[in-house]
Amino acid sequence: MGDTSNVEAFFDKVITVKMLPDHTAVNIIDQTLLPETIKRINLTTKEEMWDAIKKLRVRGAPAIGVTAAYCIALLASEIEASDFDSFYKEFKADKDYLASSRPTAVNLFWALNRMDQKALFEKDKPLDQIKEDLFVEADKIREEDVQISRNIGEIGYRILKDLKKDGQPVGIMTHCNAGTLATAKYGTATAPMYIALEHGWAGTDMHVYCDETRPLLQGARLTSFELHNAGITTTLQCDNMASILMKSGKIQVVFVGCDRVAKNGDAANKIGTSGVAILAHYYGIPFYVCAPSSTIDMATPTGDQIPIEMRDKDEVTEMWYKERMAPEGIDVFNPAFDVTDHSLITGIITEKGMCHAPYDKAFEKLGIVAK
Numbered sequence: 002m003g004d005t006s007n008v009e010a011f012f013d014k015v016i017t018v019k020m021l022p023d024h025t026a027v028n029i030i031d032q033t034l035l036p037e038t039i040k041r042i043n044l045t046t047k048e049e050m051w052d053a054i055k056k057l058r059v060r061g062a063p064a065i066g067v068t069a070a071y072c073i074a075l076l077a078s079e080i081e082a083s084d085f086d087s088f089y090k091e092f093k094a095d096k097d098y099l100a101s102s103r104p105t106a107v108n109l110f111w112a113l114n115r116m117d118q119k120a121l122f123e124k125d126k127p128l129d130q131i132k133e134d135l136f137v138e139a140d141k142i143r144e145e146d147v148q149i150s151r152n153i154g155e156i157g158y159r160i161l162k163d164l165k166k167d168g169q170p171v172g173i174m175t176h177c178n179a180g181t182l183a184t185a186k187y188g189t190a191t192a193p194m195y196i197a198l199e200h201g202w203a204g205t206d207m208h209v210y211c212d213e214t215r216p217l218l219q220g221a222r223l224t225s226f227e228l229h230n231a232g233i234t235t236t237l238q239c240d241n242m243a244s245i246l247m248k249s250g251k252i253q254v255v256f257v258g259c260d261r262v263a264k265n266g267d268a269a270n271k272i273g274t275s276g277v278a279i280l281a282h283y284y285g286i287p288f289y290v291c292a293p294s295s296t297i298d299m300a301t302p303t304g305d306q307i308p309i310e311m312r313d314k315d316e317v318t319e320m321w322y323k324e325r326m327a328p329e330g331i332d333v334f335n336p337a338f339d340v341t342d343h344s345l346i347t348g349i350i351t352e353k354g355m356c357h358a359p360y361d362k363a364f365e366k367l368g369i370v371a372k
């Protein structure tokens with residue numbers, strides 16, 4: 002087994018989200034400041050929580066789910082009510098408010114619904130007990146996410162092992178950040194790489210190409226930061242450089258995350274992902290979507306029904322520049338996600354196993370059902 006103590010130390014340094022031990026605040030790393038500044042902030046009011054999700058201080062589908070669970074647990078603990086019905090009325094209002102922060106990642110709604118079900122299940126218990134148990138449930142969601150990523154990583158690692166040829170690194174491309182910063186520990190798309198290190202691979206045994214991921218630069222600011230810190234050979238490229246790189250033969254596999262997978266396997270992920278999938282298909286490169294089962298939305302039949310978040314135009318025109326880089330008043334198209342057609346996906350890696358088309362049948366076989 003490889004020595005991954007440096008990676009573990011890095012994971013500890015950048016823990017995405019935790020609850021303070023005295024249950025007074027949800028504590029997150031502010032991802033908008035990375036990679037230059039590692040700063041943790043406390044979220045105490047529901048407005049701060051909503052804003053942190055909306056502004057991507059915390060982001061990535063699984064991390065949004067864990068954060069939402071902690072946030073609703075904290076808000077619930079502060080509800081002053083004398084009976085369950087009045088407690089639940091406020092709980093629902095807080096839940097609906099948090100759910101309105103971002104529309105695409107289904108993990109947000111999944112985690113909030115799970116917390117809701119927990120509250121309802123315990124409705125005959127004393128309110129103090131229910132409040133305590135909601136904290137326990139949020140911890141469970143966090144702990145489960147660690148194991149889910151690990152399982153995805155083990156399956157992805159087997160793919161890497163099959164691709165490994167003596168003396169040559171395996172070329173991997175990824176888009177956006179589906180790494181430790183997007184989850185509770187290993188990431189989803191990055192988990193195979195971290196598991197490979199555990200199995201004794203050197204960082205030079207793989208070469209990960211990170212798409213910069215315009216406009217919010219999750220690949221540049223987050224994924225390349227993570228992988229570089231883990232000692233994995235990492236190259237950053239602008240999104241429009243993927244084609245020339247794939248054509249060069251340096252990429253053997255693509256791993257990406259996802260925000261919502263429809264029943265038919267269509268997968269919403271960060272804007273630009275579907276373009277990478279189309280290129281991979283053209284060049285004959287396997288393209289895998291790494292998906293916790295909580296990201297698979299069996300109630301959404303196809304990608305056409307997945308709501309796509311539209312974001313502010315200043316993210317494109319001025320956010321990253323000293324001066325604006327487009328004329329005042331210009332119209333801007335800024336969808337945060339796109340949907341990769343299931344026909345372009347080689348396989349969807351869940352924590353329960355690998356899925357191949359037809360995806361609805363494969364999901365059902367693994368016991369993934371509408372929630």
Ligand code: MRU
Nearest residue numbers: 060061062177179183258259271
């Ligand atoms: O807008 P973001 O940064 O929240 O988008 C994140 C992604 O698209 C990730 O790839 C996805 O959430 C999967 S994270 C394991």
